[in-house]
Amino acid sequence: MSKEKQTRNAEATKAVILEAAEKLFAEKGFAGTSVREISEKAGVSGPLIMFHFKSKEGVYEAVKAAIMERYAGSKRPVLDVGIPASEFLREFVEAMFAFYRDNPSMLRLSKWDNLAGEQDPWPGEDEWHHMYEEYFLQAQARGEIRADLTPMNIFSFITGSAHVWWEYHDHFLRHDENQGRGGEADARFLNELTGFVLRGLSPGPGDLE
Amino acid sequence: MSKEKQTRNAEATKAVILEAAEKLFAEKGFAGTSVREISEKAGVSGPLIMFHFKSKEGVYEAVKAAIMERYAGSKRPVLDVGIPASEFLREFVEAMFAFYRDNPSMLRLSKWDNLAGEQDPWPGEDEWHHMYEEYFLQAQARGEIRADLTPMNIFSFITGSAHVWWEYHDHFLRHDENQGRGGEADARFLNELTGFVLRGLSPGPGDLE
DNA sequence: GTCTATATCCAGATAGAC
């Protein structure tokens, strides 16, 4: 290495670009982001981005691939299928709540994608769904939770509530009259959602009316 | 009116433009839609759009205003606050489910807006929330539904589930193994959501575990 | 009110020096 170069480090450069791009794409979507903005935020030239990722679309795909890889193993919690339903549900509700809370940029990306018509699930998504639904099915067979709901719907009740809480988080907080600090409303929501689910899925009689 | 003109009718022209623009904006978002596309779909020239709406942004604002006006009075169902909770809840769940089903373009628009950082609620939105939450509060006071959940959260459980069902409708259907025709899964979802809510909000004991 | 023609700008992408 006779001549030490300025910054020549392809991997590091790509990482910087991807980091900037992820923020911008999450913030403004694919169509709303220009490679010029990415280049400025990343502190590199526009053509360099082209060199590394071939096209703007290439950057977008790389961003998604990076996110997917980042969450590949730890994306959604693996829950022990042997535990009793009440415990499983508590953990599941909390896991979903935390997942949506902790991955805002991934979620924004997937929402942009969803609106743009991208309907392929993110890799691994199906397996997670299936795993949880399988658990619900078994718990129903054991009589631990009511059997008149299809597992997919149970899944969507829970994830839907958590999803929308974070999607409209600001909106909800603004209209929460007795909001203390932000964290309080979040904790209360999680707590109440858990209680709601536990009762809503209980097998016994006890319906309203 | 000595000279009958070709199509000179400002209001009609604007309406045509707005109709085309609403579809395109809902479909592809603000950034993803060009006024050229709008002009082609509407069958008018680009400059004419500028003439009537001043700018692309002007068209966007006008589209939103038109939607807001369209749904001003009839946007969300007014439910009789005097009816018993179980009946109210059935109607409420169904109303939310139907609302999300029947207004896809309005919802897509609001989602694009939401992602783009527009966080002002649509006019009248707050009043609706308040109305429903007020009902929950009264039902709680009467002992008809459990009192340990805040009305806002109850509201979000229900709307969240319905919201996400339609947001990821295709996705859910694809993974519904025993899906008959599309309508069946929808009806089943509504039915099960209703059942889930009725039990989840019941005041009695009966929690899982 | 509506059009055609056009100005102006900014996007993504390429060429080629270093």
Add this chain to the structure above:
DNA sequence: GTCTATCTGGATATAGAC
């Protein structure tokens, strides 16, 4: 690997005839 300079296309927007 990284840059500067530049091409090309498509975008919004304007001018001005009809």
